[in-house]
Structures are given as C-alpha cells and as structure tokens.
Amino acid sequence: MSQPDLLSRFPRVRLIAGPTPIQRLDRLEQLLGDRRAGVSIWAKRDDFMELGGGGNKLRKLEFLVGQAKSEGCDTVIAIGGVQSNFARLAAAACAKTGLACELVLAQMVPRDSSIYQGNGNVLLDRLFGARVHILAKGEDASKFATDRASEITAAGRKAFMATLGGSTPTGCLGYVDCAFEIALQSAELGLDFDQIIIPNGSGGMHAGLAAGMVVAGKDPSRIRAYTVLSAENASLLATVDKTNVVLALLSKSERVGPKDLEISGTQLGDGYGAPTPDMVEAVAIVGRSEGLLLDPVYGGKAFAGLLSDIQNGTISPGTNVLFVMTGGSPGLYAYADALNSN
Known part of the structure; x- marks a missing residue:
C-alpha cells in the first residue's frame, strides 16, 4: 500500500x-x-x-469535517482560545460544507482589551456565520461545549465535538x-x-x-x-x-x-x-x-x-x-x- x-x-x-x-x-x-x-x-x-x-488547521479539518459528516452530524462545536485560528477555520469549513458551527472560546490569554476580544479571528468567526460563545475567565470550555451538545441533541440535531486545536x-x-x-x-x-x-x-x-x-x-x-x-x-x-x-x-x-x-x-x-x-x-x-x-x-x-x-x-x-x-x-x-x- x-x-x-x-x-x-x-x-x-x-x-x-x-x-x-x-x-x-x-x-x-x-x-x-x-x-x-x-x-x-x-x-x-x-x-x-x-x-x-x-x-494549517485546514489540514486537520479535512478529516474532522469528514468524520462529522460520516457520523451524520449537522453541527460542529469547536473549542479554542478567543483568538483561535482553529475556531476561525472551523467556521469557514462549516460555511463551505453546509454545517452549522458553534465556537466555544475560552480566556486562555490574559489580554482583555477590546481589540483582542473582538477583532482578528473573532471578527472573522462571526463573518463566517458561526455562533460564538466567548466564555468568562475561569469558565470550563469543555463542560460548556458538552452541555451545548446536549441541548443540540435535545433539539433533534446532532453535534460533533472538535477539541482544542483539532488535535x-x-x-x-x-x-x-x-x-x-x-x-x-x-x-x-x-x-x-x-x-x-x-x-x-x-x-x-x-x-x-x-x-x-x-x-x-x-x-x-x-x-x-x-x-x-x-x-x-x-x-x-x-x-x-x-x-x-x-x-x-x-x-x-x-x-x-x-x-x-x-x-x-x-x-x-x-x-x-x-x-x-x-x-x-x-x-x-x-x-x-x-x-x-x-x-x-x-x-x-x-x-x-x-x-x-x-x-x-x-x-x-x-x-x-x-x-x-x-x-x-x-x-x-x-x-x-x-x-x-x-
């Protein structure tokens, strides 16, 4: 082979x-x-x-989106930091492939300026149509994402969890x-x-x-x-x-x-x-x-x-x-x- x-x-x-x-x-x-x-x-x-x-995250997302679709998921929930490149590209990949996207963004960096919290990748996340959840400092991103997946399931849909960095x-x-x-x-x-x-x-x-x-x-x-x-x-x-x-x-x-x-x-x-x-x-x-x-x-x-x-x-x-x-x-x-x- x-x-x-x-x-x-x-x-x-x-x-x-x-x-x-x-x-x-x-x-x-x-x-x-x-x-x-x-x-x-x-x-x-x-x-x-x-x-x-x-x-580079697009390389990972080729296989992650493939996995999500093969499992019959209609939504991707991606976890990252506020300025996550993975989250941005997950949003773009979902827009391209017709999946709904929700981003759970944790405060991983001690930068609280408005330019950090709302510009750069965060601006693009929203332009690509993702639903963006910016968490408070200390809030557990994995728990939030798991709870959100349960809500999506209860609504009759199916979510795919994409963990930090898609790694x-x-x-x-x-x-x-x-x-x-x-x-x-x-x-x-x-x-x-x-x-x-x-x-x-x-x-x-x-x-x-x-x-x-x-x-x-x-x-x-x-x-x-x-x-x-x-x-x-x-x-x-x-x-x-x-x-x-x-x-x-x-x-x-x-x-x-x-x-x-x-x-x-x-x-x-x-x-x-x-x-x-x-x-x-x-x-x-x-x-x-x-x-x-x-x-x-x-x-x-x-x-x-x-x-x-x-x-x-x-x-x-x-x-x-x-x-x-x-x-x-x-x-x-x-x-x-x-x-x-x-």
Missing part, C-alpha cells in the same frame, strides 16, 4: 486545492548575511490556502498527509531538508508530521518544534503520546519515544499568547524582507527560535531548513498594541 493510500480509508472532505508551495526565502537570507551561517531557509506555505484566510488522532492525519507531501516536493526539488521547523501548541501538527516521517522511513527528530503552549517536557510527553496513537490508528507497529522528537521551550516566554521581543522582531524581519506574515502566537515564536538557533549553532551551519508557515495572520490585528510598540 502506498503512503497516501494509508489515508484513503478515513472519511475526508477536501478543503485544500492541492499541495502548498515550498519557496526559498532569498531576500531574508540576503538580509541576514553572515548571520545565517550558510543555512538555506525555505518556507512551506501552509498559510497559502484559499479557504477562510488559510492556515485528535483523526485531526492529526492532516499532517501525516503533509509529511508525505513534503517528501514528494523534496524529491521534485532534489533537496533533502535537514530540519523542519514548526511551532507546537496542542501538538497535533507535530504528531502528524512525526508519524508521517516514521511511515516514510525518515527520522522524526529532524522536525524541530518550539512549544508555544505548554512547558517543554509536558509538550514533549504529550506529543510522543499523540504520535504513537496516530501510528496505531494507521495500523503501524512502530512507536516513538522522547528521544525521537525535538521540542524547545526557549520561545515560550510568559506563556501561550504572551508576546515576546524576539517574536516581534521575527514578525518584522520576515515582513520587511519577504512581504510575508507570521502570526504572533505560533509562527512568530517558532521563527524567532529558528533565527536564534542558527546564530547559536544549534542548527548547524550550511544545513537546509524548511519552516512551515502555519498561517494565523488575522491574529496580528488582535496584537496591534504589542506590534506597534516596537
């Missing part, structure tokens, strides 16, 4: 037109000059998708597929990427990519992630568990351990969604050199880690690096105060 055929038995609704492009960041390399230590920097443009403003084993399949996609594109380019750089939030993207690497016979430790949600060790253990569950879902006997995955906690700062000076600088340098947008919660911190680890030698001089641009640019508008202050 070929690698893509492994996924054919899972229900799927296509939300992405085709492989997202890989491009070299030439202008950034020029701007960095000797500071890049001969490292070649490429970007996998998972921000470059047509639906809902684009972003269920089924959702992770979207990044197993991405790992296969990167392998094909690498062959076409005649280029093997020594490092693949990503953010790690709820861990589903990392787990899917790692599982895909294992299936493809490649070393999953070439994926270097920067945690943006949990402490380094907690993120590592959770991602190892998710990766092994995905491998089991694919009926594969291989398993990974903590030594097989690379996760750095250097960019977490004060926690999830908390701006850091290095993030602000990374967002600015990519914008000014390439005209590309990194989000402030995920990609901005991961790219800051990439730049730091090139300069300190953690990423070896002369290597080929692929940075996965996960999208999330609407979140920039919710962080205008932090970005304008620099």
Whole structure:
C-alpha cells in the first residue's frame, strides 16, 4: 500500500486545492548575511490556502469535517482560545460544507482589551456565520461545549465535538498527509531538508508530521518544534503520546519515544499568547524582507527560535531548513498594541 493510500480509508472532505508551495526565502537570507551561517531557509506555505484566510488547521479539518459528516452530524462545536485560528477555520469549513458551527472560546490569554476580544479571528468567526460563545475567565470550555451538545441533541440535531486545536488522532492525519507531501516536493526539488521547523501548541501538527516521517522511513527528530503552549517536557510527553496513537490508528507497529522528537521551550516566554521581543522582531524581519506574515502566537515564536538557533549553532551551519508557515495572520490585528510598540 502506498503512503497516501494509508489515508484513503478515513472519511475526508477536501478543503485544500492541492499541495502548498515550498519557496526559498532569498531576500531574508540576503538580509541576514553572515548571520545565517550558510543555512538555506525555505518556507512551506501552509498559510497559502484559499479557504477562510488559510492556515494549517485546514489540514486537520479535512478529516474532522469528514468524520462529522460520516457520523451524520449537522453541527460542529469547536473549542479554542478567543483568538483561535482553529475556531476561525472551523467556521469557514462549516460555511463551505453546509454545517452549522458553534465556537466555544475560552480566556486562555490574559489580554482583555477590546481589540483582542473582538477583532482578528473573532471578527472573522462571526463573518463566517458561526455562533460564538466567548466564555468568562475561569469558565470550563469543555463542560460548556458538552452541555451545548446536549441541548443540540435535545433539539433533534446532532453535534460533533472538535477539541482544542483539532488535535485528535483523526485531526492529526492532516499532517501525516503533509509529511508525505513534503517528501514528494523534496524529491521534485532534489533537496533533502535537514530540519523542519514548526511551532507546537496542542501538538497535533507535530504528531502528524512525526508519524508521517516514521511511515516514510525518515527520522522524526529532524522536525524541530518550539512549544508555544505548554512547558517543554509536558509538550514533549504529550506529543510522543499523540504520535504513537496516530501510528496505531494507521495500523503501524512502530512507536516513538522522547528521544525521537525535538521540542524547545526557549520561545515560550510568559506563556501561550504572551508576546515576546524576539517574536516581534521575527514578525518584522520576515515582513520587511519577504512581504510575508507570521502570526504572533505560533509562527512568530517558532521563527524567532529558528533565527536564534542558527546564530547559536544549534542548527548547524550550511544545513537546509524548511519552516512551515502555519498561517494565523488575522491574529496580528488582535496584537496591534504589542506590534506597534516596537
């Protein structure tokens, strides 16, 4: 069975037109000059998708919406933070596929300004037709969503619960597929990427990519992630568990351990969604050199880690690096105060 055929038995609704492009960041390399230590920097443009403003969560939603439809659900309830990219794209995916959407948004970040609570992703959530429930601080999002699902059931409908980040084993399949996609594109380019750089939030993207690497016979430790949600060790253990569950879902006997995955906690700062000076600088340098947008919660911190680890030698001089641009640019508008202050 070929690698893509492994996924054919899972229900799927296509939300992405085709492989997202890989491009070299030439202008950034020029701007960095000797500071890049001969490292070649490429970007996998998972921000470059047509639906809902684009972003990596669409890969997960192809399988999650497929699962929801296969189970006869007419409503998706998605859980996230106030500025959740997953919630925004769940709303867009539901609009595209004719499902009702309800978003349960928890106060995961200590930012209570009106621009944070009502702009960026929240604005788009409503434009895509979702019913938005913004919870008070301390309110239990999982309980609220479960109670809401019961109400929907009582009304004669059926709800599908999409948990934080869509990082269920089924959702992770979207990044197993991405790992296969990167392998094909690498062959076409005649280029093997020594490092693949990503953010790690709820861990589903990392787990899917790692599982895909294992299936493809490649070393999953070439994926270097920067945690943006949990402490380094907690993120590592959770991602190892998710990766092994995905491998089991694919009926594969291989398993990974903590030594097989690379996760750095250097960019977490004060926690999830908390701006850091290095993030602000990374967002600015990519914008000014390439005209590309990194989000402030995920990609901005991961790219800051990439730049730091090139300069300190953690990423070896002369290597080929692929940075996965996960999208999330609407979140920039919710962080205008932090970005304008620099």
